[in-house]
Amino acid sequence: MTLILKQIFGLLKVLNSDTGSNQIASGIAFGLILGFIPALSLQTVFTFVLILIFRVQLGAVLISAFFFAFPAYLFDHTFNQLGSYILEMEGLRSLFTTLYAMPIIPYTRMFNSLVMGATAMAFMLFPLVFVIFRFLIIKYREKVVAKIKDTKLFKMLQATALYKWYHKYDQIYG
Amino acid sequence: MTNNNKTPEKKELKPKKVGIIRWGALIPLVIFITLTGLYLNFLFAGHLRWILATGATQANQAEVNIADLSLNFKEAKYRFNDIQITDPKKPTHNRLQIESIEGEFSWDALLRMRVKINHAAINGITTDTPRKTPGELVIESVTQKVVGKDSAIGEELREAKKAGLSTVASQQEGNVLENVAAILGGSDPSEQLNNIKGELAIVKRSEEIKQRIKSQKKRWEQVQEKVGGPKFVEKTKARINRLAKTKVKKIQDAAAAIKELKSIKKEVKEKVGTAKTEIKQIKQEISELKQLSRGLSKLADKDIEQLEKRLNIPKIDTGSMAQGIFENYLRAKLGPYAKYLDMGKEYLPAKKSTEKSAKSSSSNKSSSFTPQARAKGHNYSFGKQGSYPRIWLQQGVISGHQQADNGVSKVKGNITDLSSNQALLGRPTKIKIDGQYPVNDQIFSKSKSVTFGLKKARGSLLLAGTISGGLLDFTIKNTFKKSQYNIQSNSRDLEAILKESVTGLRTIQVNGTIKGPIAKPKIKLRSNLSNALESGIKRGVNKRIAAAKAKVKAMVDGVLKGERGALDNLINKSGNGSLKKLNGKAAKILNLRKSADRKISDLKGAQKKKAKDKVKAQAKKKGKKLLKKFKKLW
Numbered sequence: 001m002t003l004i005l006k007q008i009f010g011l012l013k014v015l016n017s018d019t020g021s022n023q024i025a026s027g028i029a030f031g032l033i034l035g036f037i038p039a040l041s042l043q044t045v046f047t048f049v050l051i052l053i054f055r056v057q058l059g060a061v062l063i064s065a066f067f068f069a070f071p072a073y074l075f076d077h078t079f080n081q082l083g084s085y086i087l088e089m090e091g092l093r094s095l096f097t098t099l100y101a102m103p104i105i106p107y108t109r110m111f112n113s114l115v116m117g118a119t120a121m122a123f124m125l126f127p128l129v130f131v132i133f134r135f136l137i138i139k140y141r142e143k144v145v146a147k148i149k150d151t152k153l154f155k156m157l158q159a160t161a162l163y164k165w166y167h168k169y170d171q172i173y174g
Numbered sequence: 175m176t177n178n179n180k181t182p183e184k185k186e187l188k189p190k191k192v193g194i195i196r197w198g199a200l201i202p203l204v205i206f207i208t209l210t211g212l213y214l215n216f217l218f219a220g221h222l223r224w225i226l227a228t229g230a231t232q233a234n235q236a237e238v239n240i241a242d243l244s245l246n247f248k249e250a251k252y253r254f255n256d257i258q259i260t261d262p263k264k265p266t267h268n269r270l271q272i273e274s275i276e277g278e279f280s281w282d283a284l285l286r287m288r289v290k291i292n293h294a295a296i297n298g299i300t301t302d303t304p305r306k307t308p309g310e311l312v313i314e315s316v317t318q319k320v321v322g323k324d325s326a327i328g329e330e331l332r333e334a335k336k337a338g339l340s341t342v343a344s345q346q347e348g349n350v351l352e353n354v355a356a357i358l359g360g361s362d363p364s365e366q367l368n369n370i371k372g373e374l375a376i377v378k379r380s381e382e383i384k385q386r387i388k389s390q391k392k393r394w395e396q397v398q399e400k401v402g403g404p405k406f407v408e409k410t411k412a413r414i415n416r417l418a419k420t421k422v423k424k425i426q427d428a429a430a431a432i433k434e435l436k437s438i439k440k441e442v443k444e445k446v447g448t449a450k451t452e453i454k455q456i457k458q459e460i461s462e463l464k465q466l467s468r469g470l471s472k473l474a475d476k477d478i479e480q481l482e483k484r485l486n487i488p489k490i491d492t493g494s495m496a497q498g499i500f501e502n503y504l505r506a507k508l509g510p511y512a513k514y515l516d517m518g519k520e521y522l523p524a525k526k527s528t529e530k531s532a533k534s535s536s537s538n539k540s541s542s543f544t545p546q547a548r549a550k551g552h553n554y555s556f557g558k559q560g561s562y563p564r565i566w567l568q569q570g571v572i573s574g575h576q577q578a579d580n581g582v583s584k585v586k587g588n589i590t591d592l593s594s595n596q597a598l599l600g601r602p603t604k605i606k607i608d609g610q611y612p613v614n615d616q617i618f619s620k621s622k623s624v625t626f627g628l629k630k631a632r633g634s635l636l637l638a639g640t641i642s643g644g645l646l647d648f649t650i651k652n653t654f655k656k657s658q659y660n661i662q663s664n665s666r667d668l669e670a671i672l673k674e675s676v677t678g679l680r681t682i683q684v685n686g687t688i689k690g691p692i693a694k695p696k697i698k699l700r701s702n703l704s705n706a707l708e709s710g711i712k713r714g715v716n717k718r719i720a721a722a723k724a725k726v727k728a729m730v731d732g733v734l735k736g737e738r739g740a741l742d743n744l745i746n747k748s749g750n751g752s753l754k755k756l757n758g759k760a761a762k763i764l765n766l767r768k769s770a771d772r773k774i775s776d777l778k779g780a781q782k783k784k785a786k787d788k789v790k791a792q793a794k795k796k797g798k799k800l801l802k803k804f805k806k807l808w
Contacts, residue, residue: 038551052203055196080551087554100556106287114551 009059015137020057025134027057029126031064036072036079036122038114042107075121076114083117219245223254236262237309250279260309261302268305273298288562292569299574299585374730375473375480380737383466387744390459394752397456398759401449407762413438414766418773425788428781432774439770442763449760453753460749467741474734481726497699499618499626499707500684504650504697563595572607581612581632602642610634613654624663626672631657631682639688646695652684667714675710679703 015024033047051061072079087096099105109115148154157163223243230238241256253276261269274297283290417431417438557563572587587607593599610633617627631654639648659676663669679702686699 052199053195055194083551093556096554097556097558101286101558101561103282103285111554111556112551113554117551 012059015140021134021137021141023055023057024060024137025130026054027051027060028064028133029130030056031061031066032068032125032129033122034061034065035068036118038072038076038118039109039112041109041115041119042104043119072118079117079121080114081117082120083113083115086116086120087111087113214245214247219243230259232312234259234262235312236260236265237311239309250281250284252277258303258305258309260305260311262311265308265311266305268303268309269301271298271300271303272296283562283566286562288564288566290562290566290568293571294567294569295571295573297571297573299572300576303576368729374477374733376470376477376730376734376737379466379470379473380741383463383741384744386466387463387741387748390463391748391752394456394748394756397452398752398755401452401756401759402445402763406445407759407766410438410442410763410766411769414769414773418776425781425784428777428784432777432781435770435774435777439767439774442767442770445763446760446767449756449763453756453760456749456753456756460745460753463745463749464742467738467745470734470738470741474730477730477733478723478726481730482723497697499704500652500686500699500701501697503616503618504652504684504686504699557595557598559598559600561598563593563598565594566599567592578612583609583611585609585611596642602640604638604640605648606636606638608634608636615660617660623665624668624672625660627660628654629658629660631655637688641692644692646688646690646692648688650684650686650688650697650699654682654684656680657682671710671714672707675707676703679706 030047030051034044037044050056051058086092096111100111108119110119220243222245223240226243227238227240230240237258237260239256239258240254241258242254244253244255245251253274254272255274257270257272257275258268259270261267275295276297277294278292280290280292414435417435421427567589568591570587570589570592572585572589574583574585576583585607586609588605590604591599591601592603593601596602613628613631613633615627615629616631616633617625619626634653634655636651637648639646641647657680659673661669661672661676663672682701682703684699684701684703686697688695688697690696
């Protein structure tokens with residue numbers, strides 16, 4: 001729980017700093033994948049590994065996965081239909097037959113219509129979500145954060161000893 | 175203040191430059207993977223063994239021990255050694271002890287998300303073996319420990335055994351030998367026959383016919399009246415005689431009498447006609463009644479059949495004797511294995527429907543494409559001929575042996591290609607079980623009047639066959655060598671017959687087939703014992719059956735003869751009497767007609783003579799006149 005809270009506070013901090021817009025946007029996009037894909041499968045494990053290896057904002061991943069799980073639940077029927085459509089495509093039949101017989105690949109569970117539909121939808125939306133959220137974060141920083149920093153209240157807060165101490169601590173330990 | 179402002183500028187640290195890769199997370203990840211690997215290699219097997227033993231103990235309600243469990247992840251192998259399952263009703267003994275359970279999975283299949291067990295074996299199964307230390311019971315572990323043979327548990331066990339035996343006995347009751355005993359030991363049916371005589375269909379039908387004869391008789395009496403009573407004949411006769419005596423003074427007198435006689439003749443003719451029609455009708459009715467009487471013979475056959483049923487005179491179907499004697503026994507022997515078939519049914523292919531087979535035949539060439547409904551989404555199968563099915567036990571071996579006071583029991587079993595998709599695999603499941611066991615006090619047929627079984631023998635069972643499309647196709651070869659029979663009956667005749675039948679038959683062979691759906695297979699059996707019993711019983715029993723049947727037949731025939739005789743008498747008396755009476759009446763009426771004819775003829779003669787005389791007289795008169803005239807002329 002502490003780790004999760006730490007990540008969420010980290011998200012708020014990075015969101016309000018000048019850097020890390022890519023980290024947050026990619027975290028939200030990865031969260032979309034985790035939120036959409038229903039079962040534990042190879043692609044979710046692979047996504048986890050990517051999240052751990054690359055410097056993706058984990059708080060953004062967790063919050064995004066949590067929030068995207070709700071629309072995913074509502075869109076289950078659509079995912080199922082999309083998955084069935086893809087799996088029943090005559091042109092892809094031989095490809096699926098080959099993949100189904102290959103090692104490791106069946107662990108993606110993409111022979112399941114729901115997993116296939118959700119995975120396809122998540123990967124299609126991944127770049128779009130990344131671009132949109134990156135744009136929104138930059139705009140947020142420009143419009144909202146800059147305005148807040150310009151307020152007297154914030155300047156007063158910056159002048160306090162506590163803030164200075166925190167600022168120094170943050171610079172040293174990140 | 176100024177100092178304060180300057181200090182942070184001087185000491186301001188540049189934020190750390192971070193790259194795209196989170197190097198800090200890699201080391202913990204590697205450590206985590208290494209620790210997991212080490213745990214799986216060194217500690218997991220021990221923990222799994224403890225979990226399995228504890229879970230099994232809870233399920234068994236008595237201590238279950240697994241001496242050793244070794245796992246080899248590299249080769250995907252497992253091996254359990256010395257599994258002891260305490261009998262909760264007899265904690266000093268194991269209900270089951272298994273030397274080892276071992277198996278080997280295929281990594282190739284596991285990587286493809288399939289389960290293929292290359293080889294699995296359950297070795298050294300023994301039952302009711304004594305434990306080194308008594309097993310702990312789950313319920314009694316707090317308050318009471320192990321108890322010996324004389325404990326309440328021991329008593330309970332004995333009761334359970336008794337209950338089990340009585341169940342087996344009740345299952346074996348009512349087979350073919352009981353029917354044999356019923357005949358040989360049955361009481362004389364004569365008394366019973368006499369009591370139910372009145373219920374025979376013949377008697378009932380005969381009563382119906384008698385009622386019909388009575389109603390016919392009434393009609394026939396009415397017919398006598400219709401044709402004309404005795405007064406009619408007398409009256410008509412008197413009328414004819416009166417007319418015959420008519421004095422013909424004038425021709426007109428005769429003409430009037432003739433006219434009246436003709437009207438009598440017409441009347442009589444009508445009566446004769448009616449009599450003839452009725453005679454014909456009565457003859458037909460008598461013939462019908464006689465036919466009904468003869469029809470009783472057909473009912474006699476039915477009566478015999480009914481009586482045989484009522485008196486429990488069975489038909490000894492010697493062909494089904496082997497089935498009757500051994501089916502329950504084999505079902506009891508194979509019952510425990512059926513339980514495993516039920517468990518495996520989930521993975522065995524169901525009987526193919528025509529639609530499915532058509533589908534698979536078209537798709538088998540390239541790939542089978544079968545969506546399966548699930549709670550969430552549908553699973554599509556893209557398997558092709560020769561690829562791994564979802565679950566596949568390539569070879570399973572089972573073996574066990576037990577040394578007991580009465581001999582050694584051995585069992586060896588082999589199962590190959592048990593899979594969740596036979597079509598994909600293209601091979602049926604093959605099963606072979608081969609066992610030898612001592613037979614002691616094995617009862618095949620037990621009823622109130624007869625007990626037939628083996629005191630001692632050396633038994634062997636070979637069961638081999640295939641399961642394909644949810645259908646069993648097995649052959650059974652069951653042999654009992656050095657057989658010592660246990661034959662007891664309250665009928666001395668039956669006991670003698672049975673003992674004589676099996677004399678010299680030391681080896682019993684029971685061969686057969688088990689075919690059909692797993693849930694309801696059909697067992698067909700044949701045995702040399704049944705052949706021996708057949709000929710022995712046929713000789714002894716058929717005599718009794720024939721005698722009983724003859725008694726029934728004689729009784730029914732007697733009743734039939736009596737009833738038919740009575741009916742024929744009644745028909746003859748009533749029908750023929752009426753007919754005779756009517757014929758006599760018709761003859762009398764016919765005589766009247768003849769008499770009338772004669773009288774008419776007489777009257778016509780008299781009339782003719784009268785006319786002749788008249789003409790003669792007139793001629794004479796005219797001659798005289800002419801003579802007078804002639805004399806005058808002379």
